[in-house]
Amino acid sequence: MGETAQSVWVKCLSFIQDNITPQAYKTWFEPIKAVKLTDNALSIQVPSKFFYEWLEEHYVKLLKVSLTRELGDNAKLVYVIRMENTYGNKQPFTEKIPSSQRTRISSQDIDSPLRNKSPELKNPFIIPGIRNVKIDSQLNPNYSFDNFLEGDSNRLARNAGMAVSNKPGGTSFNPLLVFGGVGLGKTHLAHSIGVEVKDKYPEKTVLYISAEKFTQQYIESVKKNNRNDFIHFYQIIDVLIVDDIQLLSGKAGTQDVFFHIFNHLHQNGKQVILTSDKAPVDMQDIEQRLLSRFKWGLSAELQHPDFETRVSIIKNKLYRDGVEMPEDIVEFLANNIKTNIRELEGAIISLIAHSSFNKKNITIELAKKIVQNYVKHTKKEVSIEYIQKVVSDYFQMDVETLQSKTRKRHIVQARQLAMFFAKKLTKASLASIGTQIGKRDHATVLHACKTVNNLSTTDKQFKKFVEDLDKKLTL
Ligand SMILES: Nc1ncnc2c1ncn2[C@@H]1O[C@H](COP(=O)(O)OP(=O)(O)OP(=O)(O)O)[C@@H](O)[C@H]1O
Numbered sequence: 279m280g281e282t283a284q285s286v287w288v289k290c291l292s293f294i295q296d297n298i299t300p301q302a303y304k305t306w307f308e309p310i311k312a313v314k315l316t317d318n319a320l321s322i323q324v325p326s327k328f329f330y331e332w333l334e335e336h337y338v339k340l341l342k343v344s345l346t347r348e349l350g351d352n353a354k355l356v357y358v359i360r361m362e363n364t365y366g367n368k369q370p371f372t373e374k375i376p377s378s379q380r381t382r383i384s385s386q387d388i389d390s391p392l393r394n395k396s397p398e399l400k401n402p403f404i405i406p407g408i409r410n411v412k413i414d415s416q417l418n419p420n421y422s423f424d425n426f427l428e429g430d431s432n433r434l435a436r437n438a439g440m441a442v443s444n445k446p447g448g449t450s451f452n453p454l455l456v457f458g459g460v461g462l463g464k465t466h467l468a469h470s471i472g473v474e475v476k477d478k479y480p481e482k483t484v485l486y487i488s489a490e491k492f493t494q495q496y497i498e499s500v501k502k503n504n505r506n507d508f509i510h511f512y513q514i515i516d517v518l519i520v521d522d523i524q525l526l527s528g529k530a531g532t533q534d535v536f537f538h539i540f541n542h543l544h545q546n547g548k549q550v551i552l553t554s555d556k557a558p559v560d561m562q563d564i565e566q567r568l569l570s571r572f573k574w575g576l577s578a579e580l581q582h583p584d585f586e587t588r589v590s591i592i593k594n595k596l597y598r599d600g601v602e603m604p605e606d607i608v609e610f611l612a613n614n615i616k617t618n619i620r621e622l623e624g625a626i627i628s629l630i631a632h633s634s635f636n637k638k639n640i641t642i643e644l645a646k647k648i649v650q651n652y653v654k655h656t657k658k659e660v661s662i663e664y665i666q667k668v669v670s671d672y673f674q675m676d677v678e679t680l681q682s683k684t685r686k687r688h689i690v691q692a693r694q695l696a697m698f699f700a701k702k703l704t705k706a707s708l709a710s711i712g713t714q715i716g717k718r719d720h721a722t723v724l725h726a727c728k729t730v731n732n733l734s735t736t737d738k739q740f741k742k743f744v745e746d747l748d749k750k751l752t753l
Contacts, residue, residue: 287312421469429587435578443474446549453550458580461620464553588612681716694726
């Protein structure tokens, strides 16, 4: 028919133009060039990875409709990203990405005794008796083992996760509890396990849910008087992944219902995967019977990644984004953002955005400026030693007195305050805080934290101590 990439694209554009605002058309479609047409695949060149992501996020449907009109049902769109102005690249370089490369995890069929025509449950919980209900696994296919880089900091958790996904419910890692600080990859790892299970065992029903959403659903079920349906729904899952389980703290009803679901799944050889921002021993206000179950399988910690792992994570991200960055800048980032991988990724994205939109090279000065924003927002962790010093000074005593065995009220209070702030401002476990503050056990620290919380609400003078110390320790 003599169609060329340009002629097909011109027709697509005319359809697109009719369906969006002139401004959007100008910004997002005028800069695109059609570069190649083979069979039913049209390649379009876009100026940056951001551009591509924006199109995929906002206009993929429109692109699909317009292309299907021109090339038929099997039409394919390929993005060619032309990277310019990235440091060190005299020649622009390109990367090809097919449209909607993120494959969705397909919905899962569940057989239940009665009939109902509900097609798909996004936010799942179902009335028992639904036949052929599709459960959306809620998994994010972008989180996989492939892009979860291994290092000393996560080796145990990652390998345990892989073992679980090879044999869900069939290893001794049940439940698998992954715990660690903010932004260290708990959610990523949890999704990777689910995604891998779906890959290997498509017939298994996998469900990812945050503890927060689980709680909301439970409350809703109590309101609507269908608590049993809620339990029943969760009991038919093969691989249940609950993120941020520490959020069940203090929620007795939800803990109770989770206890029953957990027991049922465990007894039936189903896999449970949990994530938490703290180790089970440090979880507060979670029933003992539940805590002891969390410890049945394996608790694997995600620690702060070491320098080499941070460098690999940065390089991997750059590679996936089709960006090159000089080694010294990569090392600078890895050296300066150490405790949170999300912040590390944020800094890289900011750098790429600056270079892409402002047409500036990525320089060490730019990197320094950007890192400052992140480091500023990163709470500096104070040491327990420092906390004891500040508290002792405040109460005009020395550290030995604060740590002593005396039961004198004002010294006990100072010690409890030191424990409270150590818990609040450091990532140390209760046990480790106890050891460092006068060789006490974890129960004493827990009691101290509760006492400080209680006294702060009932005793004005004590509240003032807490506020003063808080200022001294965090400014
Ligand atoms: N080992 C790794 N390899 C590559 N990327 C990683 C790795 N660990 C974490 N990340 C990335 O770091 C970011 C933060 O990870 P994630 O959201 O899983 O952290 P989290 O521990 O669940 O955080 P939060 O405590 O805030 O819930 C994600 O974009 C994730 O892809």
